[in-house]
Structure formats: C-alpha cells, structure tokens
Amino acid sequence: MKLFSDFASFCLRHERVLSPAVFLGGFIIDNLTLTRIDLWVSNAVLFSYLAIAGTSISLANYYEGRGAQSRFAARATVVLELAMQFALGGLFSGYFIYYTKSASLAVSWPFIAVLLFMLIGNELFKKRYQRLGFQVGAFFFALFSFMIFFVPVIVGKMGVLVFLVSGVLSIVGIAAFLALVALLAPQRIRGGRRTLILVIGGIYLALNVAYFTNIIPPIPLALKSSGVYQGVERTATGDYELSGEQHSFFDRLKFYEEVHLTPGERVYAYSAVFAPTKLSTSVVHRWQYYNEGKRQWVTSTEVSFPVAGGRDGGYRGFSYKDAVFPGKWRVEVMTPQGQVLGQVQFVVFYVDTPPVLITTVG
Structure with a gap:
C-alpha cells in the first residue's frame, strides 16, 4: 500500500x-x-x-x-x-x-x-x-x-x-x-x-x-499496391509481370498518371489487396471515365474477382479494358458493398508509336 x-x-x-x-x-x-x-x-x-x-x-x-x-x-x-x-x-x-x-x-x-x-x-x-x-x-x-x-x-x-x-x-x-x-x-x-x-x-x-454510406474503410482489408499498365501477365511461378511506361519522380507526383496508347490498345489495372488469414472475400475493379460535359464520373465496367487472405504482400489480381478512349480515367478498388480501398487515376493519350515499356515483377 x-x-x-x-x-x-x-x-x-x-x-x-x-x-x-x-x-x-x-x-x-x-x-x-x-x-x-x-x-x-x-x-x-x-x-x-x-x-x-x-x-x-x-x-x-x-x-x-x-x-x-x-x-x-x-x-x-x-x-x-x-x-x-x-x-x-x-x-x-x-x-x-x-x-x-x-x-x-x-x-x-x-x-x-x-x-x-x-x-x-x-x-x-x-x-x-x-x-x-x-x-x-x-x-x-x-x-x-x-x-x-x-x-x-x-x-x-x-x-x-x-x-x-x-x-x-x-x-x-x-x-x-x-x-x-x-x-x-x-x-x-x-x-x-x-x-x-x-x-x-x-x-x-x-x-x-x-x-x-461507405465512409468507414473496408477494414480488415488493405490495398498494398496498385497501378495501371499496358500489359499484365501471370508467370508459371505465380508472380505477375507488369509492363508499363517508365515514370520519373516528378511524374509520380502528378495527380493523374499519363498513359500513352495506340488506338484500340488494351490497358490493365493491377492491385494487391491484403486480407487476414482464413478470410475470403471479393474485390471489385470499377472502371470510370470523366465526362467533361456533365462534369461527373461515369461507370464503364465493373470486374469482380476473389481474394484469399494470408499473403503479406496482398492477394494479387488484375482487370483490363479494351478500346479505352482518350481522357481522364480511374479504377476504384473496392468491396462488393462499395467500400473503396483505393483508386488509380490516369489520363489516356493516343499516340501513333507505342511507348517504350519496362517490365517489373509484382
């Protein structure tokens, strides 16, 4: 005492x-x-x-x-x-x-x-x-x-x-x-x-x-990494090869990533989402473009795929879209209930000559 x-x-x-x-x-x-x-x-x-x-x-x-x-x-x-x-x-x-x-x-x-x-x-x-x-x-x-x-x-x-x-x-x-x-x-x-x-x-x-109203984050999920690429391919070892343009440090500070495509070229959205061990759910990639006339985002495509928990770096997956026209785009990574984990924002430019791509492993 x-x-x-x-x-x-x-x-x-x-x-x-x-x-x-x-x-x-x-x-x-x-x-x-x-x-x-x-x-x-x-x-x-x-x-x-x-x-x-x-x-x-x-x-x-x-x-x-x-x-x-x-x-x-x-x-x-x-x-x-x-x-x-x-x-x-x-x-x-x-x-x-x-x-x-x-x-x-x-x-x-x-x-x-x-x-x-x-x-x-x-x-x-x-x-x-x-x-x-x-x-x-x-x-x-x-x-x-x-x-x-x-x-x-x-x-x-x-x-x-x-x-x-x-x-x-x-x-x-x-x-x-x-x-x-x-x-x-x-x-x-x-x-x-x-x-x-x-x-x-x-x-x-x-x-x-x-x-x-989807204000509370979709915890216990967490977006570990995401990006937009000109090519995504899963290898025999289970890794993902991500082919995209090389961006400088200052390019990465921009609000919208610049993506240069030839007309009709496919574009990919990649994400790695962490989920706890034993938790199984789904993740949705919602593709939207910005309508300049109406000044609002318009949903173009939604792609859903399953997520399995346990991997430190997150469960990896991707979606793609063909014939993406020039302008502002974004891909929201979200739950089926509409809770947003994160988003990738980019602006598409049409070019005659494909840009030089670099390949990284995700």
Whole structure:
C-alpha cells in the first residue's frame, strides 16, 4: 500500500509531464506491436488496452461515487485517469494505423478525421475524462471500432451481417460494462442514465450511418499496391509481370498518371489487396471515365474477382479494358458493398508509336 501511495504521489506531482508521456508511450507501443491485423499479439495488445480502460473507468467512478474523497482516493483517481488516458490513447493510435491502411482518403476522410481527433483529443481534453458520459462515449467508440475489424478476422467473412453482429456485440459489451459500474457506483449511473443512453445511441447510429454510406474503410482489408499498365501477365511461378511506361519522380507526383496508347490498345489495372488469414472475400475493379460535359464520373465496367487472405504482400489480381478512349480515367478498388480501398487515376493519350515499356515483377 505504501508503494502505491508513493507512486500515486509521484503521479500527482508530475501529472503535467506524465500525461503527454503516457500518450507518447502508447503510440510507440502501437507502432512496434501492431504489424498485422490478424496476429494474436496485435489483438492481445488491443484487448489489454480495452481491459485497462474499462478497469480504470470502473474504479475511477467507484472512488468518485463515494462522495467525500480521502487522500488515498484522490491519489488513486490521478493514477486511474493516467491509465485511462494511456489505454484509450493506445487504442485510438492503433485504430489510426489500421484504418488508414484500409482507407481511400478521398472517400473515408471523415472517419479518419474523427479517429485523428480522438487521438489528439485524448491529450487535449484529458480533464473531460472526469465525466462519466465522456468516459463511456470514448470507451464505446473504442469498443465498436475494435469489433468492426475483429469479428471479420475471427469469422473469416465480411459484409453487412458481420457488421451488424459487431454492433450487437458492442452493445452487449457496453451493457455488461455499465452493469459493473452500476454495482461499484450506482449513484453515478442513476444520475447520468439519460446522458449515457443518448451518448451510446448517438455513437451507434453515427457508426451505422458511416458504414452504410461507405465512409468507414473496408477494414480488415488493405490495398498494398496498385497501378495501371499496358500489359499484365501471370508467370508459371505465380508472380505477375507488369509492363508499363517508365515514370520519373516528378511524374509520380502528378495527380493523374499519363498513359500513352495506340488506338484500340488494351490497358490493365493491377492491385494487391491484403486480407487476414482464413478470410475470403471479393474485390471489385470499377472502371470510370470523366465526362467533361456533365462534369461527373461515369461507370464503364465493373470486374469482380476473389481474394484469399494470408499473403503479406496482398492477394494479387488484375482487370483490363479494351478500346479505352482518350481522357481522364480511374479504377476504384473496392468491396462488393462499395467500400473503396483505393483508386488509380490516369489520363489516356493516343499516340501513333507505342511507348517504350519496362517490365517489373509484382
């Protein structure tokens, strides 16, 4: 007990320094341990964060609900708030790493912006962690965001039903958590029941809207590489030979890649999509051209092919289109539900002489 008292006193004296330190510590741990979304070590780290956050919130409300604060309770609360901040900061930094790997920023930027806000706000708004509604809201958002990718990894499937199951499990989890808090600090729950219902219901509704409008990235899938080529061929060894034009460093900085074709020549879109081991799904290549007159993208072709999980570099596949006319084009790599993993944008020019091509292995 004396050891804890001394540690709590140290935390109380150096709270302003320890707060950003635990934030940075969680971020460093995530970058070292969260390598693949389907590894048990990575999920064990996230489970540990959830357990620490849940325990810290429960005990902090227990001491808060006792009314008159003893010296020990005051010191314990400081330690618990730091632990809470460390765990939630670790969760949100981990989610930021995972979700950005699966996101097309052109489509999913609102959700990524929310994760970034939660990550930064974990440090900026630490005083709000003293409020039960804020604690539970942050914890439920973290729990639901975890279930969105953890359930597909476990069941080996993606889709609407799997997402709905993730939501149900999150509701069950937060209900069990609040039941525990109610046992430890019943007056805290009674006094904030309406706020808790509104906060949890609002977050649940917002995440469902974000999913069904394809704002949430198609996690646990991730686009590892993609490109547009004049030729793609699978070799006897299982590799892919990619034949395309050589581009300089400055060419790669352009918003649209330039592709030079002879009239009627075929063009290929290649992608490598990572999926967790045992997860099987499909990927769609949606070919679109830009209608200058209507100023909008028009879908020309959609090609679907299966994806098998487990390969670090991603499951490789390609589609092609004949007689691509000059102008702006893009190929969106997406799920059958319409969630966009990424896109390749290019502009086609007709030439009389085929360009010199180089071949790389994908």
